[in-house]
Amino acid sequence: MDYPVVHIIGVAGLPEVHPGDDLASLIVQSAQSQGTPLVNGDIVVVTQKIVSKAEGRLVALSTVEPSPFAREIARQWGKDPRQVEVVLRESRRIVRMDHGVIICETRHGFICANAGVDASNIPGEGIVSLLPEDPDASAQRIRQGIRERAGVTVAVLISDTFGRPWREGTTNVAIGVAGLHPLVDYRGQKDTYGKELRVSIAAVADEIAGAADLVMNKTTRVPVAIVRGYPYEAAPGSYRPLLREPAQDMFR
């Protein structure tokens, strides 16, 4: 009996990433070194944090002059006003603010806490990372770099950790996509009994990002995972189809 299998392989051994580093090379080398070289059809999931580091998306808080609004928010919630200022600057809109949490719409259109600004996993003090400016371009660069260095065609997802309404805890989602379409459209397809399927569009890129998280331990260095065996059609890919049209968004 035929059965589908997907493997999720954590890539360990990447060194600390610095601005200017060639992520594609580091990924190809580390996968090779641990005995799991990349192959055609792999989906390589890369955490946003190392992409932001490689791209120099870092801000020294000492260079930030907080606005009065940032100071007020920081005062209410015991936060660093310079970090709040950075969050505001990375936002196109505030969706909700309460309980010391700021749910932002980033310039890309992502809805997430604190516009993805984060101080963890960065050496030294007083530095925060920002989301990549163009995560699709980041994914494409890595994908192209892998093709050039390893001669294989893969898909690449940039993943980040987002909270969500109504459900506790965070999950990993795709914020950059290259090489596959992030959604699988079942519309028009029938179930086993010939009826049209209820679930019409599946956000497989988010499920792949979440699956990759199962091998990424946030306290140690596994910032990349290979998802192998999931069949997909090659496509340019982008995170944009994952963003709901404002007119269709009931929770704007």
Added chain:
Amino acid sequence: MDYPVVHIIGVAGLPEVHPGDDLASLIVQSAQSQGTPLVNGDIVVVTQKIVSKAEGRLVALSTVEPSPFAREIARQWGKDPRQVEVVLRESRRIVRMDHGVIICETRHGFICANAGVDASNIPGEGIVSLLPEDPDASAQRIRQGIRERAGVTVAVLISDTFGRPWREGTTNVAIGVAGLHPLVDYRGQKDTYGKELRVSIAAVADEIAGAADLVMNKTTRVPVAIVRGYPYEAAPGSYRPLLREPAQDMFR
């Protein structure tokens, strides 16, 4: 170099499920028959649909008298008023209604479209399935049955397909949990540089459910997946920690 690996194995070959069927037996037998018998530590992800079928959570629409409100909703959006009536009966609260979509809070506390009522993948006409009455109990029964029939200790998740605000497409999440805690709490843990982690609580049960979806093809019969190699501590488990406290929910 040590690296983490997780395997997702689709269990094919289950027969059509009918009310009264012993799911644990079907799962153990099918896993065995395809050469991937269950082993200690596996996480078995079972789609809600076959649990609802086995538990007889089916309603014949011919037996439903729609309320005036159900008729009005159905009229506006071209829906079957009897099916709308069933959705209302399965709901504790309506969170939002627009664009022909009803976002409900189910009696369990899940927030999802149409209270999980669904007509697909059911033989015959005019029958809809409801969510299991107590999905944790459903998961526990399957877990216990697997222990009795195969002599192995596994965790069991009941998964369902939910949409979400702001992002297109659906993902699979855990609606019933037995044998592991659905959240991993990183609070108090430090990153590689000794700083407290930003992501404090990860909804791993939802990521596992999403990972399992990668081998479940909605148009064919793979309603169960084994997630193997993910390390977890045995715990009673429940879906309840996954539900955000109303007082903390900014999107209520």
